[in-house]
Amino acid sequence: MYKIIEFKTMGDCRGSLIALEDNSNVPFKIKRVYYIFNTKEGVKRGFHAHRDLKQIIIPVSGSCKILLDSGDSKEELILDNPTKGLFLDSLIWREMYEFSKDCVLVVLASEYYNESDYIRDYSRFLKEIDNG
16 A cells, blocks of 8 residues: 655745644654665666565655556656655555656655665565465
């Protein structure tokens, strides 16, 4: 499952602010935060799914496209609004591409890094979906 989460924006004449809070506007306890930036032209990223990890991807600057694959259906989205985050549940294959030069993606994760949680082979992903 995936969905767009719209974050409440607060601000005044000085600018805008969005607060991200565990189990409030973020539907899990945040255990890890990282960001992706300076992605070179023509580079594609992702190409994996997670067995248990849940994430929210927020384009705080610029834009990119993301292909989401549940094993049953595929959908391409454009991430280009810092007030909206893409929530990804476990077992969603993702591929990110067409990064703008100024693209910065902040990723909130429900778990600490664990290589064994990654499914990096698409055929293995499809097998795990079928067996799940």
